[in-house]
Amino acid sequence: MDQQKESEILALIRKPLSRQKAFGLLVSETSESLYWQIRKMVLSHDDANDILQNTYMKAWSNIEQFRGDSKITTWMFRIAINETYTFLNKERIKNQSSFTDMEDIMVQNLKGDPYFSGDEAELKLQQAILSLPDKQRLVFNMKYFEDMKYDDISEILGTSVGALKASYHYAVKKIEAFMTADF
Amino acid sequence: MTNKFNFDQPGNKDVFKVPEQYFENLQSEIQNRIAGDAAPLQGRRLFMNRVKPVLYMAAVFVVLLFSIRAVLNLTNTDKKQSVISKIDGVEMEEFQVNTMTAEEILLSSLDEYSLMYYYINQDELE
Numbered sequence: 320m321d322q323q324k325e326s327e328i329l330a331l332i333r334k335p336l337s338r339q340k341a342f343g344l345l346v347s348e349t350s351e352s353l354y355w356q357i358r359k360m361v362l363s364h365d366d367a368n369d370i371l372q373n374t375y376m377k378a379w380s381n382i383e384q385f386r387g388d389s390k391i392t393t394w395m396f397r398i399a400i401n402e403t404y405t406f407l408n409k410e411r412i413k414n415q416s417s418f419t420d421m422e423d424i425m426v427q428n429l430k431g432d433p434y435f436s437g438d439e440a441e442l443k444l445q446q447a448i449l450s451l452p453d454k455q456r457l458v459f460n461m462k463y464f465e466d467m468k469y470d471d472i473s474e475i476l477g478t479s480v481g482a483l484k485a486s487y488h489y490a491v492k493k494i495e496a497f498m499t500a501d502f
Numbered sequence: 503m504t505n506k507f508n509f510d511q512p513g514n515k516d517v518f519k520v521p522e523q524y525f526e527n528l529q530s531e532i533q534n535r536i537a538g539d540a541a542p543l544q545g546r547r548l549f550m551n552r553v554k555p556v557l558y559m560a561a562v563f564v565v566l567l568f569s570i571r572a573v574l575n576l577t578n579t580d581k582k583q584s585v586i587s588k589i590d591g592v593e594m595e596e597f598q599v600n601t602m603t604a605e606e607i608l609l610s611s612l613d614e615y616s617l618m619y620y621y622i623n624q625d626e627l628e
Contacts, residue, residue, distance in 0.1 A: 346532050351524055369560075375532045384504060397554060437517035440506055466512040491509045498507070 320348045320392055329391055332382060342379060349392055352465070353399045359460040360403045360453075362425050363443065370406050389474070396475045400457065406500040407453060423451040447497035451490055455483045458483055459490040 320328075328348070330339030339371060353374060356480075358367035378398050408423075426446050429435050437445070448456055458476070461467045465491045469480045476483070507513070 339533075341528065342536060343533050346529050350528055354525070354528075355515065355518075364518075364520060368524075370530065371528070372535070376535060379536050434519040434521070435517060436519060441514075441517050444507060457576070463509060463513040464515050494507075494509070 324348065324460060325391055326478060329387060332391075338382065342382065345378075345391065345395070346375060349395050352392075355465060356396070356400055356457075356460065357403050359464055360430050360437075360457065361406060363432065366406065370402045371399070377402065392474050395500070398474070404453060422446075425449060437457045443498060444494070447494040452496060455486050457491045458486045459494075462487050 322476065328341050328344050331337040331344070350371065353380050354367060354371050357370045357374075358364065361367050361370065374395070378395055387448065411421050415423065417424075426449065429437075429442065429445060448459060451459060455474075456476075458472065461475075464467075469483050472483050473480050474477075478486075
């Protein structure tokens with residue numbers, strides 16, 4: 320979303336009478352990018368949909384507290400990331416008693432997912448990405464799949480550009496090692 | 503397995519799909535949820551606006567009640583202390599009354615006849 324559109328939406332959000340309509344505009348402007356960010360972390364469409372809806376409901380209930388210190392899209396991204404982490408942590412706790420890791424379950428579910436059409440190599444790539452720590456996975460997804468600029472990622476995650484580049488570099492090394500290893 | 507992916511280029515997102523019209527439907531779904539959420543929020547605010555003065559009054563009343571109780575407790579404590587000191591004074595007097603010399607105790611146990619006998623026949627007794 321460009322700066323002008325963001326300012327327009329923000330101005331409408333500040334007025335109680337136009338707030339609901341402005342929020343609708345915000346949803347239409349951000350839903351795709353937020354969805355794909357969440358989807359790449361949780362892999363399942365249903366889970367991504369739930370998290371995305373929770374993200375918007377949380378944003379709506381806190382919209383009056385948004386002071387404009389950061390871009391509204393950055394704020395939305397942060398909420399979405401927090402919601403995703405909360406979901407993943409809950410899933411890990413749920414699977415603590417199970418002998419199978421949550422990541423393995425996610426890969427198994429992806430194999431039968433009607434909304435995934437990847438081949439064996441794509442599946443293995445997802446498996447490799449899942450072996451990364453959550454934050455590194457997020458950085459990798461933002462850069463590799465969403466082709467986001469390091470400056471934008473830095474603004475959302477509050478991490479320096481240098482640290483992000485290093486994180487991506489190490490993520491790629493780990494994934495390449497995983498992909499070429501024979502199991 | 504060899505790696506066919508080039509991580510210097512943006513990756514292929516197309517392997518992930520969404521249901522048809524998902525994003526269009528999502529927007530109206532969120533709008534419906536917001537509309538449902540907005541009404542109770544306004545309702546809650548109206549209710550709070552009505553209740554606020556009563557709550558403030560109740561808070562003032564509670565503060566006053568505690569202040570009065572605290573003042574009463576202070577004055578009661580003074581009274582209690584003076585009562586205690588009075589009781590202490592009486593007890594001290596009683597204690598002083600009760601402290602008698604051995605001679606006084608001996609004399610108090612003798613009747614008038616015995617005393618007269620003691621003084622008249624003092625030589626005999628010695």
